[in-house]
Amino acid sequence: MRKLLAALAATTLLTGAAAAATVYPVDRATILAGSPFDFKVEFTGVVKPEDVKVIINGQHYKNVLGKDLAFVEKEEKADASAVILRDVVIAEPGIYAVEATAGAETKKVVWDVYDTAATPKAKNIIFLLGDGLSVAHRTGARIMSKGVTEGKANGKLNMDELDRMAFIGTSSVDAIAVDSANSMSAYMTGHKSSVNALGVYADRTPATLDDPRVETIAEALRRQTKKSIGVVSTAEIEDATPAAVVSHTRRRADKADIVEMFYGVKPDVILGGGSAHFLPQATAGSKRKDDKDYIQLFKDAGYALATDKTELATAAASNQPNLLGLFHTGNMDTTLDREFLKKGTVEKFPNQPGLVEMTKTALDRLSKNPEGFFLMVEGASIDKMSHPLDWDRAVIDTIEFDKAVGLAREFAAKNPDTLIIATGDHTHGFSIIGTIDDDKPGTDMREKVGTYDKAGFPNYKDENGDGYPDRVDVTKRLAMFANNFPDYYETFRPKLDGPFVPAVQDENKHYIANQAYKDVPGAVLRTGNLPKDGDTGVHAVDDIVLQAQGPGAEAFKGYMEQSDVYRVLADVFALGKQQFGN
């Protein structure tokens, strides 16, 4: 017993000695020279302010950061001390070794503060983000849209024509996995973060709006250029991906606050869904918990307002300086529902524009600025339909996303000083493994799955040549499956009555297969391989394929992090240099 106690004491001591403070920005952070950020050190225990020492490149921190640290003796729920310094700037590029010490605790991190080219390489950047865009979405889109004959694709997607590429790793500060918030945040700030966080490093305090901030691309553009900014999405505009262009919060669900952050930055063009978070709480349908009317506030700030496709055309032609288009209270409907099946919420919002119309309007408006623009376009429903394993909707939305890439390419053909990037923010555990042929004998659907040579070719048709298959419920269709799922009924068929809801929550907070699909002919119960509190399929940790064309695109090669992609954006726009000359 004595020996055991001694051993435990030793372990405890070791743990104590190993306890290190946490420094934000984290080790190996890459920071755009001149960009404001918050610096924070979280100690693991309560320390005395006089014991705290922060040395940067051998100097007292104040020589480098120019301000005094604020000391917090006990952080909320932490019972430990911290120092924080908001809105600091390092103007001089270089390697910065930061050492924070308090008593026995010490932590060293190294930052790479980088400069950019002195002059911009491109006038415009169009950044197209297919949310959840995985290799199988693209393959499916190509097969459904173009077809395959004797082993060769009958045509290429617009994405396929982008001539530079890189593999993008998407891991988070806190996990190998990622979500749309911190992945897009890394693209849009150059800093990796934690799952659910936007434009901040996630600290340990419970408050979601006080976490250490980093600069977003929209803020950098406002600080250094006179370029216009556009944000376009088929999701709620305050959803994670579009929010990442402008926002700072630990919690992507702070949507009412995110609307306020959009209002703070005022992108010149804002098009998407999510009006519920713009409406004052007294208006039925509002999801705000205050009386602020952001529709009115944006109008007062010079925005033309559009709420459907017709108004978008009118507003696009207006001479008001800015454009706000909100086409749904929540997420906009998928292409399959909007254009073909008229399911989902299309009955309530029958005149929603699609991603292609929104992108076209945004390009028309933004290109009027002689200083150039940054446009972010998100194909949101690729992800929103991949979570519930609704592969047909996800792939049809990939075709729509690709058409937006096509518009960007048309624009770049006339405006060659435009960099185009098409990428995803994470992948899904989604694959195409062959075909499903209804004409095979029997009623057992798995026997109708054709693999290898038995897969043959699907019989989608595009007789009207619009790039979409005329119907998805053909007799021989793609066999598309997830590698991860909750309990659900596999129907082996497209969901023609509306988006798939694979599982519902029970009273124990467990997700169980949605009985609504039990009686679909041929449906079989698949027992999930995810924890029982998992409601739908999850993001894969697999890399993303990024493709690009135009000036600066040669920087995309090999393996990169999303944060490296930001560095390319900053360099192409020369964001290290102020460009207010004209």
Place this chain on the structure above:
Amino acid sequence: MREYRDDRPSPAMGRDSLFNRRLVLGLAAFASFAPFSSARAATQLTFDELYEVQSVLGLKFTAQVKSLSGANVTMRGFMAPPLKAEAKFFVLTEIPMALCPFCSSDADWPDNIIVVYLDEKQTFVQANAPIDVEGTLEYGSWTDSETGFVSLLRLRHAQFSLA
């Protein structure tokens, strides 16, 4: 998203057998709720009848909803995953809801919902099927002091059963 609402009559019960005695007895094992009181006549209200205007700039309730305020109504829908297993209220939605922490949040309720308040706390059981709820319709803004949930339309003193 209005798939598989399944308001077709199921072979086990006729479409009009909302208060089918056999069903209520059968449900005794499913949840400990009181059977509907037959003393009050209830008007049936569907989700489609809630709003006359559903637009980007807000929803407008129908005259029917306003005139039924204070009246006893029944509505059919799905029980959304409750915030707590044991609670006095739940949210009735038009279609089944599976909330996903990374593609949505608790702020992401669809527009077509109604908050249902019961007289007493109870432990919810997921029916995984449509339910019928009977209660007093209440119209007008009200903030739940316990949850901060603001609702413009509610069912109070409600009871529910499998549809």
